[in-house]
Amino acid sequence: MREEDFPCLGEPERPITEDLCRNAGARYASVFSTAEDMVKAALEVKKLNRDVWVKLPFCVTIEAEAFGAEVSLNSLYGVPAVTRFRYEHLEDIGELPPLDFAQGRLFQVLRAADMLQTQGEYTMLNIEGPFTVLGQLISSKEIYKGLYRNPGKLRQICGSISRELARYAREAERHGVSLLSYADPTVASSLVSPQIYRQLCGRVSWEALQEMAAATHRVAIHLCNVTSVGFEKAGFCTSTKIAFPPTSLTYGEALVEVIKKPGLRFLGHGCVQRSYSPLQNGGIFSLQLAENPGQGQEDEEDQGYGK
Amino acid sequence: MASEKELHQGLFDAVVDMDEDLAAELARQVIDEGYDAYAAIEEGLARGMDKVGELYEQEEYFIPELLLCSDAMYAGIEILKPHIVREESRERHAVVIGVVEGDTHDIGKNLVKIMLESAGFEVIDLGRDIKPQAFLEAAEENGAEIIALSTLMTTAMPAMKEVIDLLEEKQQREKFKVVIGGGPISQSFADKIHADAYAVNAAEAARIAKELVGISQIARKTA
Numbered sequence: 001m002r003e004e005d006f007p008c009l010g011e012p013e014r015p016i017t018e019d020l021c022r023n024a025g026a027r028y029a030s031v032f033s034t035a036e037d038m039v040k041a042a043l044e045v046k047k048l049n050r051d052v053w054v055k056l057p058f059c060v061t062i063e064a065e066a067f068g069a070e071v072s073l074n075s076l077y078g079v080p081a082v083t084r085f086r087y088e089h090l091e092d093i094g095e096l097p098p099l100d101f102a103q104g105r106l107f108q109v110l111r112a113a114d115m116l117q118t119q120g121e122y123t124m125l126n127i128e129g130p131f132t133v134l135g136q137l138i139s140s141k142e143i144y145k146g147l148y149r150n151p152g153k154l155r156q157i158c159g160s161i162s163r164e165l166a167r168y169a170r171e172a173e174r175h176g177v178s179l180l181s182y183a184d185p186t187v188a189s190s191l192v193s194p195q196i197y198r199q200l201c202g203r204v205s206w207e208a209l210q211e212m213a214a215a216t217h218r219v220a221i222h223l224c225n226v227t228s229v230g231f232e233k234a235g236f237c238t239s240t241k242i243a244f245p246p247t248s249l250t251y252g253e254a255l256v257e258v259i260k261k262p263g264l265r266f267l268g269h270g271c272v273q274r275s276y277s278p279l280q281n282g283g284i285f286s287l288q289l290a291e292n293p294g295q296g297q298e299d300e301e302d303q304g305y306g307k
Numbered sequence: 308m309a310s311e312k313e314l315h316q317g318l319f320d321a322v323v324d325m326d327e328d329l330a331a332e333l334a335r336q337v338i339d340e341g342y343d344a345y346a347a348i349e350e351g352l353a354r355g356m357d358k359v360g361e362l363y364e365q366e367e368y369f370i371p372e373l374l375l376c377s378d379a380m381y382a383g384i385e386i387l388k389p390h391i392v393r394e395e396s397r398e399r400h401a402v403v404i405g406v407v408e409g410d411t412h413d414i415g416k417n418l419v420k421i422m423l424e425s426a427g428f429e430v431i432d433l434g435r436d437i438k439p440q441a442f443l444e445a446a447e448e449n450g451a452e453i454i455a456l457s458t459l460m461t462t463a464m465p466a467m468k469e470v471i472d473l474l475e476e477k478q479q480r481e482k483f484k485v486v487i488g489g490g491p492i493s494q495s496f497a498d499k500i501h502a503d504a505y506a507v508n509a510a511e512a513a514r515i516a517k518e519l520v521g522i523s524q525i526a527r528k529t530a
Binding site for chain 2: 079081082083139140141144145147148149190191192193196
């Protein structure tokens with residue numbers, strides 16, 4: 001097994017379906033693009049899963065589309081997907097446009113969050129990490145090669161994406177989102193190597209998370225377990241278990257309890273996709289971001305990367 | 308003047324060291340010195356890529372290294388290829404590969420393609436978001452023995468079953484071996500949809516493909 005101790009179980013077994021939307025009174029194709037339908041379907045998913053969380057959105061292309069990715073509904077499965085990469089080479093990427101929260105699907109997602117807040121729901125918003133967003137603007141092959149050939153350019157692009165994601169996090173909090181779910185699976189440590197992760201990819205996430213925390217006041221940020229385990233192993237954070245007495249709580253119910261505690265900003269080592277499943281390991285892990293990750297840690301092996 | 312053996316070793320090292328420029332330079336030397344181009348691919352570039360596959364399985368190399376090594380291999384092949392006369396009698400084994408309909412993520416598929424080609428297979432790459440019928444047609448047209456299906460998305464997993472169902476419906480199931488792989492795929496899913504094999508990574512896909520066609524070594528197609 002690769003570095004991760006927590007095998008990723010993937011997406012929920014009940015993805016959004018036309019039947020589900022019909023039952024919810026939502027138009028299927030619109031659950032990806034219109035707040036009203038998004039809310040109806042999200043509440044139906046919550047009900048079916050007996051979850052305490054409402055999760056937005058239903059696809060992973062929202063941020064990338066706002067940065068200019070060409071996205072359309074796949075004809076067969078009806079899932080929004082990138083149809084053509086906007087850029088061929090990293091060098092082609094100049095200034096990315098700032099995210100516009102006043103239009104497009106980004107606006108609809110935030111409007112949906114507002115509507116759910118009004119109904120008193122706990123809303124969780126998925127935010128993709130910078131490399132994963134970039135992987136929808138350009139082939140991931142270019143990204144992986146760029147880790148060696150052009151790490152400076154990658155760092156610059158991801159830096160600007162991170163700043164925009166922090167603005168998105170701030171808007172999400174303003175619109176009533178209680179928890180941000182963050183992951184950057186394109187550059188998981190097990191894919192790019194612990195060394196490259198430590199020197200570049202993990203650092204980009206660390207900076208993105210710092211910016212998100214600085215841009216928001218109290219919203220909690222949950223790192224996908226594949227991201228958080230590699231993140232901690234690379235020295236970007238430490239974790240503390242918040243123990244719960246043996247009860248019949250689900251992971252999601254425990255999260256609701258935890259986010260009420262003041263000062264807790266980062267959580268991880270669990271899977272929010274399965275928030276309706278029983279709490280494993282007797283607790284929730286809070287993460288403390290390192291103040292100066294990598295200082296004095298780099299061994300001789302590190303010096304060779306990218307030469 | 309470098310000996311043929313030294314050039315083979317140089318090509319091997321260039322691939323393992325991800326040195327695209329050196330691989331191209333040494334390939335040109337092979338031609339200039341009048342050495343056998345096919346042997347340079349076989350003994351230098353492809354053997355280097357085999358080593359890369361080993362390093363990948365041992366977690367010494369990861370995806371970025373695998374891609375850069377393959378760039379070096381192809382840089383050498385591009386130069387050597389026109390100088391090889393194809394031997395028609397050489398054994399040929401073809402694989403049709405693609406990302407199934409509903410998915411546009413192709414990095415895994417590309418890695419498998421690299422490893423299959425370096426293992427000597429002729430690979431017909433259909434690309435991304437491919438309809439079931441296209442797999443069948445390409446396999447028939449190209450006389451492939453294996454159909455390799457990839458996806459990263461759970462939502463596209465049913466499309467893998469659709470390919471197998473189509474093969475059964477057309478009474479072609481026995482004709483082709485179906486290998487599946489990708490992030491959400493597991494052995495149990497492969498069993499469930501009656502795929503012939505599940506490959507956990509690119510290197511294993513190449514090994515499985517060789518097993519499925521019943522050989523340990525393949526004469527590499529080079530022209």
